[in-house]
Amino acid sequence: MSVETPALRLEGIVKTFPGVRALDGVSFSVMPGEVHALMGENGAGKSTLMKVLGGILQPNEGRIYIGEEPAVMRTPLEAKAKGIVFIHQELSLAEELTVAENIYLGELPRKRFGLVDWATLERRTNDILSKLKVTFDARTRVGDLSIANQQMVEIARALTVEAKAVIFDEPTASLTDAEKVVLFDVIADLQSQGVGIIYISHRMEEIFKITDRISVLRDGQYRGTLETAQTDEEEVTQLMIGRTLDLSRNVSHHALGDVALEVRGLTCGDLYADVSFEVRRGEVLGFYGLVGAGRTEIAETLFGLRDPSAGTILLDGEETVIRSPVDAIAKGISLVPEDRKGQGLVLGMNCRDNMTLPQVDDLKAGPFVAEGSEIAIFDQYRDKLDIRTPGWKQTVGNLSGGNQQKIVIGKWLSMHPNVLIVDEPTRGIDVGSKSEIHNLIRELAAQGYAVIVISSEMPEVLHVSDRIVAMYSGRIMRTFTSDEVTEDNLIQAISGIGSEGQVA
Structure with missing residues (x-):
């Protein structure tokens, strides 16, 4: 493959869901050895696009090219086999299995008669872990690791194949500063091998530190690509949200x-x-x-x-x-926790029930919860906090990160804390929603x-x-x-x- 040929190229990708056009003709490319940032507000289409690339979703229209060859990825394993590795923001690990079993899940080395070759599995895993400079080994149970170390296990998966392109989705969200340095070294090593990197992050300092170009999505549409060295945070923000922010x-x-x-x-x-x-x-x-x-x-x-x-x-x-x-x-005293998804919300419940959960006992009319009172509380704080949702019946897990955070804040404000x-x-949370949360804190x-x-x-x-x-x-x-x-x-x-x- 020549230097001029992209490692990965997307042409006119369209993805629709009932009543929603999540991706509307998105096209961009990643060169070999390039770190290419993909940015946009929550709900801009980044996750949907990456799920298409990772074989989790199938596009309604458009084509994907790996090198010069058109590629169709029907499953994540098929995408990985073609050299597309997806490191998820949300951990997708089996906590009861070892680090080695998680890294090679579905691809365990085998001996005769289909038996697992444990010695080879541990050797390969420990070779990868040594590159990441972690303190655990192949036999460690994943459930015994910290969230940061579990994220390092996710990253280790990218090093098990001859990757053409690696997608990092908010990879530093759970990492310490020292672990971030190791991650950036891993990315630099992948670059030197000619691997194309797609880097998704809301952290501007990371984007300007390690990326070569920045592509922006807004409302499911491609809005443009900027050379990182020739732009600044204000220009990127305007492209993302269509307005400037008060910093x-x-x-x-x-x-x-x-x-x-x-x-x-x-x-x-x-x-x-x-x-x-x-x-x-x-x-x-x-x-x-x-x-x-x-x-x-x-x-x-x-x-x-x-x-x-x-x-x-x-x-x-x-x-x-x-x-x-x-x-x-x-x-x-009320606490909006660091982990809003794990500690602040019940993702499978609707918006109203999440917001009124701490005061259910106070809203009972006899043995039943007074639904009218619950809806009144939700409507009050939806308007007060500008929570963007079709209605109280919407499942919280389907909201953007910024709106999820507003639900958690609204839940505690409705308790009238001191x-x-x-x-x-x-x-x-994306830069636009971040500004809204900051303004909300000041208003409170x-x-x-x-x-x-x-x-x-x-x-x-x-x-x-x-x-x-x-x-x-x-x-x-x-x-x-x-x-x-x-x-x-x-x-x-x-x-x-x-x-x-x-x-x-």
């Missing part, structure tokens, strides 16, 4: 109220120690730090999911003890809510927060106001440079 620092224009929540010397084993802070009504208090700094564990303690070993929690100036989520909810904790509010603060935002994204925490708590290794290093914080001093604080416990 400025937060400046509050409303007065803050009384202290809603105060924490003094809170400690939880070796997860975090001597944590003290307060958040006022009308304020957004951001928590920023590296993975493992203790941010999420503090939120889980405040919500009654963890028992502190020391310290005091005060609500409206009065000392309180929170023993369970039921306790936390009763005392006006303190709202939002952990990683825009993880896996303006309405008098005390809001705590935990985020791994520096631009996000800078954009929404009135003050920022910087954490390192389970301790608060500094607390910054929005007008004194800089990227440099924030990075220093979360890297452990500074006086422990010092409050600016």
